[in-house]
Amino acid sequence: MxxxxxxxxxxxxxxxxxxxxxxxxxxxxxxxxxxxxxxxxxxxxxxxxxxxxxxxxxxxxxxxxxxxxxxxxxxxxxxxxxxxxxxxxxxxxxxxxxxxxxxxxxxxxxxxxxxxxxxxxxxxxxxxxxxxxxxxxxxxxxxxxxxxxxxxxxxxxFGVLSDDDVKAVVRKHSMKSEEETDRAVSISSGSAGYALYLLESMEKQPEFNSTLNPVELYYEIESLDDKDKVRAYCASLYGYLLERYKKTGSETMLAFSNYLLDILKRLEYNVSLDIFRFDLYIKTVEVLSEKS
Known part of the structure; x- marks a missing residue:
C-alpha cells in the first residue's frame, strides 16, 4: 500500500x-x-x-x-x-x-x-x-x-498532511468535483479522513441557507449539536462565501472565509460548542448583513 x-x-x-x-x-x-x-x-x-x-x-x-x-x-x-x-x-x-x-x-x-x-x-x-x-x-x-x-x-x-497530500488521498476515494474537493480539503486541517467526511456529509447535513433571516439563522446554527455537523455546515458556508467573493470582489467575504478556516481549527481543542456556535452566528450575521 x-x-x-x-x-x-x-x-x-x-x-x-x-x-x-x-x-x-x-x-x-x-x-x-x-x-x-x-x-x-x-x-x-x-x-x-x-x-x-x-x-x-x-x-x-x-x-x-x-x-x-x-x-x-x-x-x-x-x-x-x-x-x-x-x-x-x-x-x-x-x-x-x-x-x-x-x-x-x-x-x-x-x-x-x-x-x-x-x-x-x-x-x-x-x-x-x-x-x-x-x-x-x-x-x-x-x-x-x-x-x-x-x-x-x-x-x-504524526504531523498533519499537507493540502496536496490530503487531496491525493481524497482523489483515490471520492469522485466529487474539483471544486467540492478543494473546498473540503481547505477546511480539513490536514486530515484526509475529515475531508472525505465533509464531502459525504455536505449532502446529508444542514447546509447554509443565505435566505434565512437572523432569527431563523440563529435556530439553524443552534441545531448543530456536534462538531461534525458544525464542520459540514461551515464547509457549505465557506463555499457560499467564495462564490460571493467571485461575484462581488468583496474583501469582507474573503476575510470571513479565512476567518472560518481559523475558527474551525479551534474545534480540534476542547472548546465550548455553545460559545463556538454563538461566535459563528454573530460573525455570520455581521458579515452577511453587508450589501456587497
Whole structure:
C-alpha cells in the first residue's frame, strides 16, 4: 500500500527496521483521519515480511496475507473502550507462539479510551512482552492516554498532511468535483479522513441557507449539536462565501472565509460548542448583513 505523506515517520521507522532496533511497544499519536492506523498496518507487514520490505510492494506469503486482511499473526483491535476481558485475552495470547510468521503484532485503536482495569491487564505485557511480539497503539488524544500506558511505550507523534497530500488521498476515494474537493480539503486541517467526511456529509447535513433571516439563522446554527455537523455546515458556508467573493470582489467575504478556516481549527481543542456556535452566528450575521 502506498502511504501518502508522513515522510518523517517513514524515515524514523525505516531506519529502526533496517537497524533491527524496533521497540516492543509504540504509541502512534496525532489527529484523527491522517492515516495512523494504515501506517501501523504497513509496520505490521514490515515486521513479518521475509524480505524486510517496508512501504514497498512485496508478494511474499506474509505480505500477501496481510494485504488481504487475513494474516493470523496481525491482530487489529478496534473496540472502544477496550473491555477488560479483551485486554486479558490480548495479554494471554501475546505469549503464545506465532501461528504463521516468526513474530506477531497487535494494533490497538483508541488507546485514550482504556479504562484503569483494561490498562492494568495490559501493563505487564507492555512492559515485558515476549521477544516475538510488538504493539502499536493508536490515539488522537495522547494526553488522555493513561500515564501507566504512556510510560511503557515510545510515542511517535504524526504531523498533519499537507493540502496536496490530503487531496491525493481524497482523489483515490471520492469522485466529487474539483471544486467540492478543494473546498473540503481547505477546511480539513490536514486530515484526509475529515475531508472525505465533509464531502459525504455536505449532502446529508444542514447546509447554509443565505435566505434565512437572523432569527431563523440563529435556530439553524443552534441545531448543530456536534462538531461534525458544525464542520459540514461551515464547509457549505465557506463555499457560499467564495462564490460571493467571485461575484462581488468583496474583501469582507474573503476575510470571513479565512476567518472560518481559523475558527474551525479551534474545534480540534476542547472548546465550548455553545460559545463556538454563538461566535459563528454573530460573525455570520455581521458579515452577511453587508450589501456587497
Amino acid at each position: 502506498n502511504i501518502i505523506g508522513h515522510d518523517r515517520e517513514k524515515e524514523i521507522f525505516g531506519r529502526v527496521l533496517r537497524e533491527n532496533r524496533l521497540h516492543h511497544a509504540y504509541i502512534l499519536s496525532g489527529r484523527d483521519g491522517i492515516g495512523k492506523k494504515l501506517f501501523a498496518k504497513e509496520l505490521a507487514k514490515a515486521v513479518l515480511c521475509v524480505n524486510g520490505s517496508f512501504m514497498e510492494d512485496c508478494k511474499c506469503r506474509h505480505c500477501t496475507l496481510a494485504d488481504g486482511g487475513a494474516h493470523p499473526d496481525i491482530h487489529i483491535i478496534e473496540e472502544s473502550p477496550l473491555k477488560i476481558d479483551r485486554a486479558r485475552e490480548i495479554s494471554s495470547n501475546a505469549f503464545m507462539t506465532p501461528l504463521s510468521a516468526s513474530k506477531k503484532v497487535y494494533i490497538i485503536d483508541s488507546a485514550d479510551t482504556f479504562g484503569a482495569e483494561a490498562a492494568n491487564a495490559l501493563l505487564k505485557t507492555l512492559e515485558e512482552p515476549p521477544e516475538d511480539t510488538h504493539f502499536f497503539l493508536i490515539t488522537s488524544r495522547y494526553t488522555q492516554v493513561l500515564h501507566t500506558i504512556r510510560s511503557r511505550c515510545i510515542n511517535i507523534g
